[in-house]
Amino acid sequence: MNTSGLSPQEQAKKRAGYKAADYITNGMTVGLGTGSTVAFTMARLKERMTEEGLLIVGIPTSIQTTMRAGALGIPLIGLEQAEKIDITVDGADQIDPEMRLIKGRGAAHVRERIVADASTRLIIVADPSKICSHLTGPIPIEIIPFSFSHVIRRLNEMGGMVTVREGVKKDGPVISDNGNIILDYTPVSIPDPSALETAINMIPGVVSCGIFAEFTSKTTVIIGEESGPRIIGLP
Incomplete structure (x- = not known):
């Protein structure tokens, strides 16, 4: 090789x-x-x-x-x-x-x-x-566009920081191959990845988050x- x-x-x-x-x-x-x-x-x-x-x-x-x-x-x-x-x-x-x-x-x-x-x-x-010794994020989250404000509000209630992923050499957010918006969420901590994965994925409008537990x-x-x-x- x-x-x-x-x-x-x-x-x-x-x-x-x-x-x-x-x-x-x-x-x-x-x-x-x-x-x-x-x-x-x-x-x-x-x-x-x-x-x-x-x-x-x-x-x-x-x-x-x-x-x-x-x-x-x-x-x-x-x-x-x-x-x-x-x-x-x-x-x-x-x-x-x-x-x-x-x-x-x-x-x-x-x-x-x-x-x-x-x-x-x-x-x-x-x-x-x-x-890594433990997962820290940021956690990518794909959401349907209609749910944008709702999902961000719910994530903010959970604590941590949410950002909309911006395109490179493109104005505006990154759009997935499925036509959805990508957020990046950094929680305060991730003591239980499985529980956080479930909590994020249960928010209406979230297609799926990037925790794979x-x-x-x-x-x-x-x-x-x-x-x-x-x-x-x-x-």
Whole structure:
């Protein structure tokens, strides 16, 4: 694996992403997460398709991933066409010691949650900076536009700080692939991620928040450390 020319962080992402591709076997349906670390997994899958004749189909979690898979020649199907998803490979923004996650910096966490829930196994790939002693936020939250003022009011009542995610090189808020608005919520603390996940998701108008606390029993985390990939959870 050639990592020359990459920054140390990108090298770490490549180690994790390439290792995740080793878990994929012939004939699998693979959920393809969104983000720069999963991009390395997809690149390695393309290499294996060329070198080994690996046959897979992917289910993308975003328009970005769809475009990336198309450029690599990875065949895709829709979620409705899949009888099952064998493995989903995805990234995370924070990972605590119990493998609970915060996701959604790429505004794709709603589709990522659906695909993760439909998967037999979830592999999370990350560089070491994503490991933390406890989740802190900010927590991405996708909301329907009509609920904007109501959701912000409810989050303010819960304490902490709420901001509307603004676009880069675009005036106004970030709009998800689903046509919704993305908020970023930093609570005072997160002593119980599962409880906070439920509380946020129960606010009318919230589509889904970026806390992923329900998938730990089927999760493997791969951290791309300098000495090699470190595996946490299921081998």
